[in-house]
Amino acid sequence: MRHRIPLCLPAVAAIGLAAAVLAAPAQAPDGAAVLRRVDQNMGADNKVTTSEMIIRGRRGSRTVTSKSWIQGRAKSFTEYLDPPRERGTKMLKLEDQLWTYTPASDRTILISGHMLRQSVMGSDLSYEDMMEDQRLVALYDAVVAGEERVGDRPCWVLDLSSRGAEIAYYKRKIWVDQERDVILREARFAKSGKLLKTTDVRNVERMKDRWVSTRVVFKDALKDGEGTEFIVKAMEFNAAIPDHLFTKASLR
Amino acid sequence: MIIPKLALKNILGAGLRTWLNAFVLSLSFVLIIFSQGLLEGMNTQAEEAMIAAEIGGGHYQHAAYDPYDPLSLADAHGALPAPLAVMVSAGKAAPVLVIQGTIYPQGRLIAVQVKGIDPDQTVLNLPTAFLSAAQAGDEIPVLIGERMAALSGLKRGDTVTLQWRDARGTFDARDTVVVQVMKTSVQSIDRGQIWVPLERLREMTGMPGEATFVVLAQGAVRPADSAAGGWRFSGQDDFLADIRAMVESKSVGSSVFYAILLALAMLAIFDTQVLAIFHRRREMGTLMALGFTRGKVIALFTLEGMLNGVLAALVAAVYGIPLLSWVARTGWALPGDTDSYGFAIGERLFPSYSLGLVTGTTLLVLLTTTVVSFLPTRRIARLKPTDALRGRMT
Numbered sequence: 001m002r003h004r005i006p007l008c009l010p011a012v013a014a015i016g017l018a019a020a021v022l023a024a025p026a027q028a029p030d031g032a033a034v035l036r037r038v039d040q041n042m043g044a045d046n047k048v049t050t051s052e053m054i055i056r057g058r059r060g061s062r063t064v065t066s067k068s069w070i071q072g073r074a075k076s077f078t079e080y081l082d083p084p085r086e087r088g089t090k091m092l093k094l095e096d097q098l099w100t101y102t103p104a105s106d107r108t109i110l111i112s113g114h115m116l117r118q119s120v121m122g123s124d125l126s127y128e129d130m131m132e133d134q135r136l137v138a139l140y141d142a143v144v145a146g147e148e149r150v151g152d153r154p155c156w157v158l159d160l161s162s163r164g165a166e167i168a169y170y171k172r173k174i175w176v177d178q179e180r181d182v183i184l185r186e187a188r189f190a191k192s193g194k195l196l197k198t199t200d201v202r203n204v205e206r207m208k209d210r211w212v213s214t215r216v217v218f219k220d221a222l223k224d225g226e227g228t229e230f231i232v233k234a235m236e237f238n239a240a241i242p243d244h245l246f247t248k249a250s251l252r
Numbered sequence: 253m254i255i256p257k258l259a260l261k262n263i264l265g266a267g268l269r270t271w272l273n274a275f276v277l278s279l280s281f282v283l284i285i286f287s288q289g290l291l292e293g294m295n296t297q298a299e300e301a302m303i304a305a306e307i308g309g310g311h312y313q314h315a316a317y318d319p320y321d322p323l324s325l326a327d328a329h330g331a332l333p334a335p336l337a338v339m340v341s342a343g344k345a346a347p348v349l350v351i352q353g354t355i356y357p358q359g360r361l362i363a364v365q366v367k368g369i370d371p372d373q374t375v376l377n378l379p380t381a382f383l384s385a386a387q388a389g390d391e392i393p394v395l396i397g398e399r400m401a402a403l404s405g406l407k408r409g410d411t412v413t414l415q416w417r418d419a420r421g422t423f424d425a426r427d428t429v430v431v432q433v434m435k436t437s438v439q440s441i442d443r444g445q446i447w448v449p450l451e452r453l454r455e456m457t458g459m460p461g462e463a464t465f466v467v468l469a470q471g472a473v474r475p476a477d478s479a480a481g482g483w484r485f486s487g488q489d490d491f492l493a494d495i496r497a498m499v500e501s502k503s504v505g506s507s508v509f510y511a512i513l514l515a516l517a518m519l520a521i522f523d524t525q526v527l528a529i530f531h532r533r534r535e536m537g538t539l540m541a542l543g544f545t546r547g548k549v550i551a552l553f554t555l556e557g558m559l560n561g562v563l564a565a566l567v568a569a570v571y572g573i574p575l576l577s578w579v580a581r582t583g584w585a586l587p588g589d590t591d592s593y594g595f596a597i598g599e600r601l602f603p604s605y606s607l608g609l610v611t612g613t614t615l616l617v618l619l620t621t622t623v624v625s626f627l628p629t630r631r632i633a634r635l636k637p638t639d640a641l642r643g644r645m646t
Binding site: 194 | 323359413415417418426
């Protein structure tokens, strides 16, 4: 006995397939490709940035203004402009070493090893976090874990796992704006999987041909508090920076 | 023999004046011995506590380790040299691995040194056996001191997150549970430190078989330096040098106090001698008329003064020995945080009176009394017997 296929069945299947294709999410891209685009958007040979750091503690908040000159990934120089108590404090990063100079003590101190994990001026940022300017694609393997919206922006959610190099955070989870290639949210994890730090981008601006996070809240997840807000007031890409700025002599 | 007899008769005959002098001088005796005994006791107590809980028979330290430089810790770890590994196996040494970490009690951040030690070790007098206690889940058992507990607000049974970096510089964090709060007078093993099981720390940091320093048991024979694979030995004297220097400086400082006490007592003796020589001119003249030479008269008066010192020693013994023995037995209660100023002396300080201290103090006081007694008698050398008999000084 032969079974007869109803004539309407192919049509129903075709409609169903079309509906499924339309309802499916956008094709997930390669994680490494997304990371490369993020690095490309953020990376620059030279940057000069003026920023504010709003540090919220138990006894209220305070705002620290600074100007940074950044050359590639190995060199940076920061001078604190405000408040008066911090004015004149300078930080120089050369490769993996960091020196700070405080006018009050008139001393230059090398910060390395565990001291790099200390908080910068009581903020939720460590010296190490401040120093980090590595290309993510060189440090992490990335897998696109899905899609989510951060605010009104569609994002790729990427799980990053360390490639085994000597890096601070073993795992990260980042939410990358699908159109702007900028990280809008980030969670940094310990080897054990415990959440250590979070980053929330509250504002993104177009500066020349790049999208730049101009208002970011950093939070030490193990510590109480509201976190530290970092606001970029001005940023100049590929600026001319004199070499002498990246010497210890310029600290004093 | 007549001079000592006369001197004794005269001094006892002076009655209340003699006993007042002796009492004032005895106070110097007792206070000097007491305060020096306190310093000696402090030194002994601190040294014994530090040796038992921290130093043992000395440390072999990794070549990169600088106890005064926390930055050195990142590189200060390595596999044990063979002779030290043998000593560890024989229970004659205990390896300790040290890393930097951060704890987050009540949402605060406190930087700590994380020290890994074998829970079964017997080299140091630390309650490390508590670290053997099996913990539910993945929590790391930690042992802290009372000062650390006060600083962090932690107590036994509390859970706190510990963050650290492994050998490759990667952050890790896990929950720990305080298995015991130990009471120790040695703040250098307490403040800013947490103790965890050694093997657990090695696994956490990816440093298998490694240590930062190795504590030798007291009396253990140490291997030759050439066999120590570059590890540096620091003996008890090296560790205790600072504390001894501190006691020395305190001892010098307190000698100002003794000098004032002695000066007051000597003033009384000097004054007594001057008055005696002035009032007893006729007696001196009579003695000279009876055949005493000037030297003998000087000897008599000097001996009388010196006997004040001897009497003072006897008076001091009468009330000082019971008093000081009682303090040595019961100790002297110290204010709350005294042991946090650098000395491992706990809540009570037990003075220690050595034979040298008592003998030395007695000789010092007697010698000073003799010199002070002699000085005013030099006037007698110029005395004419005829003037003295008429009650006049020459």
